[in-house]
Amino acid sequence: MSLQAENLTVYYQTLHGDVRALEDATFTVADGEIMGLAGESGCGKSTLCNSLILLTPPMKLVRGSVILDGTELPLTDMEGMNPFRFKKISIIPQYAMNALNPTRKIGKMTAELLRSRKVDFRATLPELKRRLDLVELTHDVLSMYPIELSGGMKQRMVMVLSTLMNPSLLIADEITSALDVSTQKAVAEMLVEFRDREIVKSLIVITHDISILYQIADSILIMYAGQLAEKASTEVIIHSPRHPYTKLLISSLPEIGVKHAEKRLTGIPGNPPLLLDPPVGCRFRERCPVAFEKCLEVPPFIQVEKDHFVACWKEFETHAQA
Amino acid sequence: MKKQKRKSEFLYFALRNKKLQVGLIIVLFFLLLSFIGPTLAHNEPLAYVNPGGAEPPSSEYWFGTTFFGQDVFAQFVYGLRATFLVGIIGGGLGTLIGILFGFTAGYRGGIVDEILNILTNIVLVIPTLAVLLIIAAYLEVRSILMECIFIGFTAWPWAARAIRAQTFSLRTREFVDLARMSGMKPLKIVFTEVAPNMMSYLVMTFILQFGGAILNAATLDFIGLGPTNAVSLGLMMKLAVLWGALQLGSWWWFIPPGLAITAIVGALYIMNVGLDEVFNPKLREM
């Protein structure tokens, strides 16, 4: 499977104007890749993934295209996207585990869901049971109500549902945020297992917790204020990042073994810009310690080393000199 | 600056909301009529002016006359006044008592809430008709004020319940905890933190009480338990039916009051729905 996004630009229409939530996102996800998508609130990561599945008002597609396995996705065509959704590209939305209908038994809800996708529940039942075994849920779970399940169990149930049709690409939006530390580990590892068993081919894991990505992701894409900042393999992002934002972000993460008395960490002064009227050029410009005049122009997201993409004029300069 | 913008954003939606506009226009129209009507009507409502008895609308008697030769238009506009009075006083009283009980029960919780709940439920299930009949048996003369008080004292449970539920949910919010940590007394917290957040809710509760009071009054008047010495729309309808307007075909006697009550209460409810949209941005149709 392969996903190629080209200049994907999505704005939100509001009373006060267009919120430029995602600007010119160009990237690829390869077959078998677990790509982590990290960034702070308002960076556009949820917008990016929601636009791949359900691009409805107030979102509007300004320009750009997405090609999945060689076919262009008809993002704005609700009907046209139907054969892709759930079967080729699937999402575990944020707070999904809280969205389970409290008055329906899990089994009944699953049957209704499958029926709406024109899939026969009876025929898929054996596979469903195999998946439940895989995530260590008993088959009884199908006859329970959501309130009888713990947070971790609900999350695993949602994972099973979203991957039932073996989609090529699975997008997991903040699925570990609301869980306890111990359950987080189990759920995150389960994602990797899905990929290893080829239940899904590739994954995009959205989170703000980079340490989880270090554990399970092959590559990480960092976003800031609607623009792509850097994409590289996990090792490179953590240990040798190039974009100033990535560098500051990684160095501001507290680690076990680091005490305030010994090494005082620093954050990034300032706040992310409002996207209603974003700054011209690179949006990190105002908080960047190495910004210069060229930064008034939007830096393109290009490859500076093998599989290492950065959008930073300063880095292009140093790279050109190297 | 931002506060101004907020106010005008609220007004922007308020004034543009179709339901609010329509409802408000209807209610204001009748309100205006109740103010200037009596000056337009040159007869006393209960005076016997037309020896001819029941006559259809004419240029002299705009709404015709009753079986007894009274000016229907005069009765109508005076009746409107009574109707609005009952709405405001009866509805207002109901809202006030509801606020008192609702806030206390919702904020204090525990045993106080239990006791007030029992009280609310008792008043809710009291057959108001039976009570009114008993009161009617004792009181020779009943005024409009009596009716207002009675309606107010029996309609508040609905308001109390709604306000209690809202207060419960607001009370657990963290800004209330913050106020408690600042040493604020509970009463002050209710009035300065909780109530302002519920303003829209309180306004809508009042509007519903207003409409409900009018309907209640009309029903009471119609079955003869209303005020004994006044004119109201409900009384008009009662007398009309009692004195054979249906058989005689004097439609002008009971249709205007009936229509007016329906229009006012209906408009109030439509306003309520409109207000809900204004206050709750999620319901707005963009």
Added chain:
Amino acid sequence: MLKLDRISKVYKIGTFGGKELYAVSDVSFDIQDGQVVSLIGESGSGKSTIGKMILRLISTSSGAILFNGVDVSSLKGEALKEYRRSVQGVFQDPFSSYNPIFKADRVFKIIREEFFPEMEGAEWTEKVEQSLTAVGLNPAHVLDKFPHQLSGGQLQRFLIARALLLDIRFLVADEIISMLDASTRIDVLNLLADLKSRGLSVLFITHDLSLGYYISERAVILYRGCVAEMGTTEKIYNSPLHPYTKMLMASVPRLDKKWEDAEVELKAKQAEFTGGCVYYARCPVADKALGCDAFRPPLIEIEPDHFVACFRYE
């Protein structure tokens, strides 16, 4: 400065309130002057309940809270208000802590009305500005604004400034940075550490172990309302004794090493507690012979300032 002595909180649940739920059960620990103690636990551990009991937002079912030797768990009226001058709290959700229809600095006004009613206007403005600069905020940027116009980090610092107005000695910080962005978290954390050096004591309630390590001298690990392990941060993190602590340390995602293949058992919905050690149902080394299923292990000191509640270490 603050000592919790066998604190418990019981809720009556079930129809007719027949059953009891111990949200907090016999918890004791203390916090010295100028010390930051992390109270670490997952959901359902009772850590927030303890915080609220210290702040007197919830009543205690039994036990005592001693603040400088005085039991504050049953204070009322004026005495309670005096207590509030010394002990304040900041909560998890910055946006929920402000009444959305009022401006943010209303929280300052409330403090003024309640605690400094006779202070002159100019003196008050100066006091406010001092507080704001102490937390790293520019008064010109943050005063006279609505909560939704400020960022989460600014709002949390605003709340700390509010607490500082009262010249508090003790702050309860309940997950105050979990809803903030990564880049602002560290600033608020550094602020707490700076205030500590001025003599402020902090109870830092969190579920994030790396934050606990960064900022606190001592840590208390809580599981289902009971203290599992307690001691200096180094000892707890580097040589955890309790099976639960070990499991936590193994599950924390770190940036310097990958997860080991330690099996983490996923828990079903919390089963009812039937007596014995609270961790019995999930413990990999539980042993009936030691009495793990029948008795509650006492908290014992294994080495100086390292306590654990586990029968394996008797």
